[in-house]
Amino acid sequence: MTGSLRERLGKFACSVACALVVGQGTVVAPSLAVRLTPEEKNTVSVFQKAKEGVVFITNLTNRQDLFTLDLKEIPQGAGSGFVWDDQGHIVTNFHVIKGASDVQITFQDQKVKHGRVVGYDEDRDIAILQVDEEALDAGSRSVEADTVGLGLGPPASIKGDKARGGTNSGAEAQKGGLGGNADGIAKPLPRGSSELLVVGQRVYAIGNPFGLDHTLTQGIVSGLGREITSGTGRPIYDVIQTDAAINPGNSGGPLLDSEGNVVGINTAIYSSTGTSAGVGFAIPIDPINLFVDQILKYGRVTQPILGISFAPDQLVDELGIEGILVLNAIEGGPASKAGMQATTRDSFGRLVLGDIVVGINGTECKNSSDLYRVLNKLAVGDVVSLSIIRGNSKQAIDVTLMDSNTVIPRISLQSALTAEDLGDFGDDEP
Structure with a gap:
């Protein structure tokens, strides 16, 4: 018998010894640490550390019983969320809790608690819940065991494709208020970049x-x-x-x-x-x-705005315009204060095009997506430089962004123009 063969047989005998029958026929499997690769060990570690901070969210709504006419809470959707901080805040998607009369949060240890909506931003599809301290009794839980097929609210849509999803809080969750580890505390998940x-x-x-x-x-x-x-x-x-x-x-x-x-x-x-x-x-x-x-x-996201309404991209393309055609500038809004001109009608009823935004902060602006992409990175109070086409000349104006909640539309119905007004533009005289 060669040395290499003896070596292989020795390794085989060693592996067999790791699975000897012990007691009443119970087989001892090799150590978990021996069987897992480094990559698998990392995966297991990630899951074990994170699972306590992930929660199951049930969206409940009131429905009237057809026979008794009593109002009952029934699940209308479900989703997930995760612990944001040690104050009892849970972050999830807005479409998960949209339209809910009540929200129930189930932790990893199966402890179920009520959740109150602290605030949300529908545009960005995020919501924050505050966990109530008191756990629900098993008999009062409205979470059904079989939630297969529950909707998640209005689906989010992918541009050009099809996709499916998808008041300030005063109380803080006290220690032990959240379900989770042996101490009864669900730790917030660490955040990366x-x-x-x-x-x-x-x-x-x-x-x-x-x-x-x-x-x-x-x-x-x-x-x-x-x-x-x-x-x-x-x-x-x-x-x-x-x-x-x-x-x-x-x-x-x-x-x-x-x-x-x-x-x-x-x-x-x-x-x-x-x-x-x-x-x-x-x-x-x-x-x-x-x-x-x-x-x-x-209690909300401060939304920086220019204070304008503009024609849909498709209509602007049909008119042969490249840029954003300003229909209206809200009175008292940032654009109005900066002197931006809106689309109007002359004394003969013909449309007179307003300013066309073709750039913002040095970035070319061909459509609304280009505009939103820049605005989403700015904050209330920032000054933006807009490149506009007014008549036959190109100009630059500076606009100080304002919070959307401080700008109230005050445009008279007689002077306000909508996208539908552009429908007869092709029939007007130049």
């Missing part, structure tokens, strides 16, 4: 697809800088694309990097069937940090 992500990087999604709690899927960052559309029609930019399986029920759950840091919030999938097709989308965490801070401070 979405700006540092690269295509090909491994990521993990934890959520509750089809009501199956704390499900882990893994994949890679398949693409960056994607664009999807929120339920309000406003675009969400710089979205992360991943092939980590995301299904109905995953919405609002965290997308984690290999160190267990939250880098995004899972929000939509591209699918013709409503189930995962290997193309999922997550809102990046970097802008979410700013939005959540604003919601916790003001």
